[in-house]
Amino acid sequence: MKPEIFEHQITVPKSAIDDMDHVNNVVYLLWVQDIAKKHWESKTDERIRNKYVWVVLNHFIEYHQPAYENDKIILQTWIDSHQGVKSDRHTRIINTVTQKVLVSAKTSWCLLYKETLRPARITDEISTLF
Numbered sequence: 789m790k791p792e793i794f795e796h797q798i799t800v801p802k803s804a805i806d807d808m809d810h811v812n813n814v815v816y817l818l819w820v821q822d823i824a825k826k827h828w829e830s831k832t833d834e835r836i837r838n839k840y841v842w843v844v845l846n847h848f849i850e851y852h853q854p855a856y857e858n859d860k861i862i863l864q865t866w867i868d869s870h871q872g873v874k875s876d877r878h879t880r881i882i883n884t885v886t887q888k889v890l891v892s893a894k895t896s897w898c899l900l901y902k903e904t905l906r907p908a909r910i911t912d913e914i915s916t917l918f
């Protein structure tokens with residue numbers, strides 16, 4: 789089954805620009821985390837969000853092209869796979885004008901019970917949402 793891609797468009801703000809006049813690498817990483825959170829919040833209700841939280845286990849990120857102030861970009865994310873308490877999420881950041889991929893990332897996440905911060909097995913209730 790092909791995963792559903794979740795998208796969010798932004799315009800690069802001045803605050804994202806570094807001394808080299810392009811988006812700072814750390815900002816891209818923040819966007820990778822932000823789009824994951826938006827995707828989670830769009831698919832879950834308050835009951836689920838009050839029970840579970842996600843933590844990052846690792847990020848693998850590749851920087852392909854720079855982005856600049858006022859560029860319009862699309863953040864895309866999707867779940868690739870999950871097993872036990874872990875889930876692999878992919879993210880692409882694309883320039884809307886050139887359609888070039890600026891950044892690609894793969895992040896491994898671990899689901900936790902919010903109250904105890906102990907690992908929680910990914911249930912069918914959660915996996916079917918994505």
